[in-house]
Amino acid sequence: MKGGVAYGIDFGTSNSSIAVAFADGSTHVIGTENRAPALRSLVYLNRDGNRLTGEDSVRAYLTTATAQTACSRCSLVDHTRYGTYTTCVQHRSGGSCRDSRLLAQVKRDLSSDHLDRTNSWTRDYRFTELVAVILKRLKKTADRSTGQDIRRVAIGRPVRFPGVEADPLRLQALAEERLREAAGIAGFSHVQLVPEPQAAVTVEGISDGLVVCTDFGGGTFDVAVLSKKNNRGTVLALGGAVIGGESFDSRLFDLKVRPALGVDGQAGAAKQLGVPGWLRAGLNSLTGCQQLLRDERVGPVLRDLSAHGGRGVAEALRELLYGGQAWACHQAVEQAKIRLSTERQARITLRRLPHLDLDILVQRSEFEQSIRSELSKVEACIHETLARAGVDPDQIAYVTRTGGSSRIPAFEAMLHSTFGASRVVDRDAFTTVVTGLARFAYAEWASSRPV
Ligand SMILES: Nc1ncnc2c1ncn2[C@@H]1O[C@H](COP(=O)(O)OP(=O)(O)OP(=O)(O)O)[C@@H](O)[C@H]1O
Numbered sequence: 001m002k003g004g005v006a007y008g009i010d011f012g013t014s015n016s017s018i019a020v021a022f023a024d025g026s027t028h029v030i031g032t033e034n035r036a037p038a039l040r041s042l043v044y045l046n047r048d049g050n051r052l053t054g055e056d057s058v059r060a061y062l063t064t065a066t067a068q069t070a071c072s073r074c075s076l077v078d079h080t081r082y083g084t085y086t087t088c089v090q091h092r093s094g095g096s097c098r099d100s101r102l103l104a105q106v107k108r109d110l111s112s113d114h115l116d117r118t119n120s121w122t123r124d125y126r127f128t129e130l131v132a133v134i135l136k137r138l139k140k141t142a143d144r145s146t147g148q149d150i151r152r153v154a155i156g157r158p159v160r161f162p163g164v165e166a167d168p169l170r171l172q173a174l175a176e177e178r179l180r181e182a183a184g185i186a187g188f189s190h191v192q193l194v195p196e197p198q199a200a201v202t203v204e205g206i207s208d209g210l211v212v213c214t215d216f217g218g219g220t221f222d223v224a225v226l227s228k229k230n231n232r233g234t235v236l237a238l239g240g241a242v243i244g245g246e247s248f249d250s251r252l253f254d255l256k257v258r259p260a261l262g263v264d265g266q267a268g269a270a271k272q273l274g275v276p277g278w279l280r281a282g283l284n285s286l287t288g289c290q291q292l293l294r295d296e297r298v299g300p301v302l303r304d305l306s307a308h309g310g311r312g313v314a315e316a317l318r319e320l321l322y323g324g325q326a327w328a329c330h331q332a333v334e335q336a337k338i339r340l341s342t343e344r345q346a347r348i349t350l351r352r353l354p355h356l357d358l359d360i361l362v363q364r365s366e367f368e369q370s371i372r373s374e375l376s377k378v379e380a381c382i383h384e385t386l387a388r389a390g391v392d393p394d395q396i397a398y399v400t401r402t403g404g405s406s407r408i409p410a411f412e413a414m415l416h417s418t419f420g421a422s423r424v425v426d427r428d429a430f431t432t433v434v435t436g437l438a439r440f441a442y443a444e445w446a447s448s449r450p451v
């Protein structure tokens with residue numbers, strides 16, 4: 001019988017995917033967006049209660065990003081002759097707020113020590129609920145495909161969640177507990193968490209011997225050193241670093257877009273007036289831009305700039321933040337970065353005339369230079385993990401690379417120089433981990449009774 005036994009879910013910082021393990025031991029990656037394997041790990045929230053993920057969230061956000069409600073007309077505020085009453089923490093006299101939010105990097109929030117929720121429109125959204133929006137959508141799509149309600153799942157986890165540096169053991173445990181809770185909210189009753197690089201090795205096609213698996217994604221770099229025998233891998237050591245494609249997008253933004261916007265002072269006015277560091281720093285990620293949108297200090301800074309000869313800079317920033325162009329801008333940066341993996345140069349283009357007109361040429365060499373120190377840390381992480389496993393690079397039979405950021409030529413070159421090009425094997429960037437997780441789920445539950 002080819003009934004589904006369990007699912008594997010790769011819940012990624014940028015992309016998430018699901019695969020089913022069937023009773024006959026086969027696995028299948030289920031198409032989630034127009035049959036593509038990966039769903040973008042984004043969550044859209046609207047004040048009307050609507051919650052979306054994947055491309056739907058982007059589409060919804062593009063049409064509602066600039067819509068806002070003035071506090072004076074907001075249904076969440078009671079205006080009486082004795083005063084104004086509301087439980088909205090964003091309420092300000094004469095203020096307003098956006099009707100929607102697009103949240104990226106919800107995986108990162110799982111390890112947040114001081115916060116477990118975000119608040120909008122008088123509602124608290126717990127991080128576990130937000131992650132559950134993504135997991136629920138994956139489960140629903142997969143259940144529709146299998147015609148079953150499958151409640152067993154193996155979910156990948158990074159060796160080190162982003163944000164755990166301050167107290168690694170405790171915060172890693174906290175993030176894992178929250179991930180399990182989110183899976184419960186999404187309808188799973190049996191949950192196993194599996195280190196992502198370990199999942200990446202369960203895929204066939206590698207002969208016995210010592211194997212290094214690298215998974216370089218949007219949020220983290222993960223590595224496993226395994227001893228493989230009779231198609232089973234024994235983990236000798238795991239390692240991880242909080243370095244990934246999303247930080248590379250920020251580096252590229254800082255390198256090329258920020259100067260072009262004039263906020264670094266090339267245009268003169270911004271420097272003389274001193275665009276505050278917090279504003280400059282916030283621009284380089286979508287999450288940072290969302291925070292700036294909610295930051296009351298931004299308006300006065302832009303007004304000051306306009307009044308003191310920095311009108312062009314202020315208008316460009318207004319268009320970027322309040323004109324709803326932050327998403328398009330960060331997409332343009334990411335796309336250019338991806339093109340640089342195959343081309344020697346690429347352009348970051350965003351034309352929203354008259355205020356925003358970016359058409360910037362970037363060379364692969366300058367991009368790779370800007371991420372050099374991060375790649376050195378990744379290299380150090382590999383060596384440190386090998387050392388903990390007690391093996392030398394020349395004892396390694398194979399090195400596999402998977403994850404979107406593993407396509408960066410400088411990373412590939414580093415693996416080649418450490419291990420020799422002939423030992424580096426490519427694995428599909430986006431389906432290797434999820435396939436391994438489904439195989440793990442099969443091994444775990446194939447012989448147990450259905451739930
Ligand atoms: N060809 C490419 N060259 C460079 N980077 C790429 C390429 N394709 C995708 N990326 C980047 O890879 C990242 C997404 O990779 P992936 O889907 O493996 O990450 P993830 O699983 O969501 O994240 P993580 O595992 O770190 O939580 C994004 O930052 C994306 O920009």
Ligand SMILES: [Mg+2]
Pocket residue numbers: 010011012013196215217218403433
């Ligand atoms: Mg991943």
